[in-house]
Amino acid sequence: MNVVVQAINADAGTFGDWVGWANVWSLPVGATALAVVAWEKATRRAELATVDLEQAERELAAVMLAQSQVARARLLGTDQPEDTYANVKFIRGTGRFREVGGADVGDMASVLEYYRTLTPGRLVILGEPGAGKTVLALQLLIRLLEERETSGQPGPVPLLLSAASWPADHPLEQWLAQQIAQRFALSEQAAVGLIQKRRILPIIDGLDEMGVAGMSRRADSAVAALNGYMRARERAAVVVTCRNTEYAQLTTRLDRATHVEIRPLDGRKSASYLSQQLRDESDLNRWAPVLAELDAYPAGVLAAELATPWRLTLATAIYRADGDPSELLPEKDVGQTGREKYAERVNSLLLSRYVSALVRVSDDDRYSAENVERWLGKIAVHLDWRARHGLSGTDIVLSEWWRISGSIKATLAHFTLASLPALLALLPALSGEQEFFVVAAVLLLLASGAIRHPSPHHLTFRLGTSHAFRRFKSGFFSGIMTTFLGMIVAGFIGSFLPSSVQSSAMVFIFVLVTGLAGGFVGDQVGGVGAGVLLGLTAGIFGIFSFGVATQIVGELQPDSITTLVVMLAGGSVVGNVIGLVVMLNDSSPQPVGPYGVIRADGLHGLAIGLVTWLLFNLFGITLGLNAEFSSGIRVGLISGFVVSWVLVISFGSHTWCRYHLARVLAAQQRRSPMRLGGFLEWASQAGLLRISGISYQFRHSQLQHWLARGAAAEEDVRRQA
Structure with missing residues (x-):
């Protein structure tokens, strides 16, 4: 406050000197104040999430229902979505310990x-490979959500999760909350609240898919965790699917x-489904011998x-477009040895032709059957x-x-790409301009963030909603108050420091270093990238607003009103930026597909990059107003581009950058196509893959293992050649 009072009472020339003091020290205080505001907002989010929990639950149920209906239709169909399912029957197991009821027999329809x-x-839904466990679980999920929608009764929201995606070192509730947050762009606080209140079923x-054959330790740990999943004084509701053999090998039961x-379908039910x-009429004629065999021998080979x-x-x-289904018919009087050979022949016939058959009936001619099978084989080997x-x-x-x-x-x-500006900064440093060593060191330190493996960021653009406006308003006023108070306190601290720290170069370096320090503090509340952005925002806009004040007051007689207006103007700029960033991070449930995770991370980095670039350009304008204008503009443009480059690649869009670098490298190694995301989406539309939340999966594990064996054998032949 001392500096503000001195500035108000000073003449125009002395006022600029006092402004210089506050110019430098607005950064640390502003960054600290912003960190305090961010911390306060973070601690209040849990309360806000609790208040909005009911709305989040309703929105989550609607999104889950729409996604599950599409997933079921794709699983039931081959080259196109289908709504006809085989009404498989199931029987209740006997001799299980501590069961909780249920009729002896049921089916998919009921x-x-x-x-x-x-x-x-x-x-617990058990069955042989391909028996329909996932479809039965999806049918139950959809029926539960439809009942919830029509009856208005707020039952728990069922959520289908791949057991294989459960990390061995993650507690059950932490994994569930992470899955909800990632798959539906829901705030982590709201996701945790839904889990804690047992509003998720x-x-x-695929409990059997939690490890390679013979390794059931992860599955045992998962079952033990599910046995400890409580709701009040009783076990919480949960549904699990697993293959018979793998479940029998577990040491722990649910x-x-x-x-x-x-139960397996008999011949007549299979014939009915095929019909x-x-x-x-052409299809009926081709399939007639097979249908007759199934009807005549419902328990035959x-x-x-x-x-x-x-x-x-x-x-x-396989036989949708052409071919003769009679190839499936067995020879007469097949003995035990003949049955085994026949089973191998049919298995090979079905799996070896599946990929080429779906490529053939696809409307998209971008991919050949040979390339599709090779790429899917490489993906299966990596899995x-x-x-x-x-x-x-x-999970892909x-x-x-x-x-x-x-x-x-x-x-x-990734690190090399992020480090390019630091390497370029070394060129003038090696030529004698030693201050560029500091710049290179700071940029290299920022670039080291590319070595991390963080979770993807999410950014949305639902700007027209009342919820988004409330978030903007909160960020806007937080920015005004933070900047206003930060400048006052910074001026007071600056009155005790020597004038040597006021040079433009020192201010610029000080902004970068302190912004980086603020980033590591911000890591505790919103991630390193968010902290760096907050530090840079406070410091650079403090410099900008007071730099403008110097120009204005240099020609006007300063008074308290002018000073107040300038401070509020600077604060409003900060408020707009912070409010926009806060508003873009909308936390309401939204469907996120497999590539949506990458796209959202890219948008997040784009927003951070644009804001950072704008800040540094305003800094350049400030330098230009105090010195040569063209030089200031050049400094703003170059420094804005350099810092934005490093921040976006290392922090803002880390996942987006890593994914695109990796797909280029994998394409050069012939392990996947250059447009991996587009290929996987096509494969899911064609029926080769399926979508499970934010991941792709092979249509069936039998197909995955068949392709993996073929690709591994081909690789062995290539190595020996």
Whole structure:
């Protein structure tokens, strides 16, 4: 306050000197005040999330229902979405310990009614590979959400989760909250609140996929965690799917749960399902021998090979456009040895032709069957590698896919890209301009953020909503008050310091270093990138606003009103920037697809880059007003571009940059196509992959393992050649 009083009472020349003091010290105080505001906002978010929990739950249920209906239609169809399903039956297992009810028999059509008889709603769905466990779980999920929507009863929101994505070192509730936050762009506080209040019904799909064959330790740990998942004094509701054999190998069973097993389809049911898939008389004529065999021998060898929905899907896909389904017929009087050879022949026939069949009927001619099979094989091999290293062996998560090109290569390429401005800054430093060593060191320190492996950022642009306006208003007034108070206190501190710190070069370096320090403090409340941005915002806009004040007051007789107006003007600029950034980070539930995670991270970096570039250009204008205008503009443009480059690549869009670098490296190694995201989306539309939250998965694990074996064998031949 002393500096402000002195400035008000000083003449025009002396006023500029006092402004210089505050000019420098507005940064640390402003950054500190912003950190305090950010901390206060972070501690209040839990309360705000609790207040909005009911709304978040409703929005989450609506998003989940829409996503699940699409996922089920794609799973039921082959080359296009389908709504006809094989009405598989399931039977309740006997001899299980501490079961909780349920009829002896149920089916897919009545799965909701069956589930409603269970207390406390804990169900284990078992079955052979391809039996329809995931589709049955999806059917239950959709029926629960539809009931919730029509009845208005606020039951828990069912959420389908891939068991393979559960890290071994993550507690259950932490993993559930992370999945909700990532998949639906929901605030972590709201996600935690939904979990803590048991407003989410976890449906854990594929317990058998939590490790490579024979490694059930992760699955055992998962079941133990689910047994400790409580709601008040009883076990909380949960649904789990698993293969029969793998579940039998576990040392732990899901407690207080009803276990049901999906039964194979007999020949007549398979024939009925196939008949519903036929589209014209030509299809009926081609399939007639197969339908007759299934009807005549409902327990025969052909019926055994087509006894699951997955096998029926394979068969219909392969012969959808052409071909002779009679290839599936067995020879007469097949003995035991003949049955085994026949099973191998049918398995090879179905799996080896599946990819080429779907490529052939696809409307998109960008991909050849040969390339599709090779790329999918490489992806399957990488998934096997992930499974052996304790990671998900089924989920293709684009934000983690950089490892396919080699972890060290991708990280080194990322750091090199972020370090380019630092390397360029060394050129004038080596020529004798030693101050550039400081600039290079600061840029290199910032670039080291590229070595990290952080979670993706999320940024949305729902600017027209009342919720977004409230967030903007909060950020706007926080910015005004922070800058206003920061400048007053900074002026007081600056009155005790020597004038040598007021040079433009020292101010600029001081802004960078203190902004970086503020970033590490900000890591505790909103991430390093957010902290750096807050530090730079406070410091540079403090310089800008007081620099303008120098020009204005140099020609006017200073008074308290002028000083107050200038301070509020600077604060309003900061408030607009902070308010915009806060508003862009909307936390309401929204559907996020696999590539949506990458896109959102890119938008986040773009916003940070534009704001940083704007700040440094305003700094350049300030320098230009106090010195040569063209020089100031050049400084603003160059420094803005350099710092924006480093911040965006290292912090703001870390995931986006790492993904795109890795896909280029992987394409050069012929491990994936150059446009990986577009290829995976096409493959999911074609029926080769499926979407599970923010990840892609192979349509079925049998297809994944078949392609992995083929790709591995091809690689062995290439190495030996």
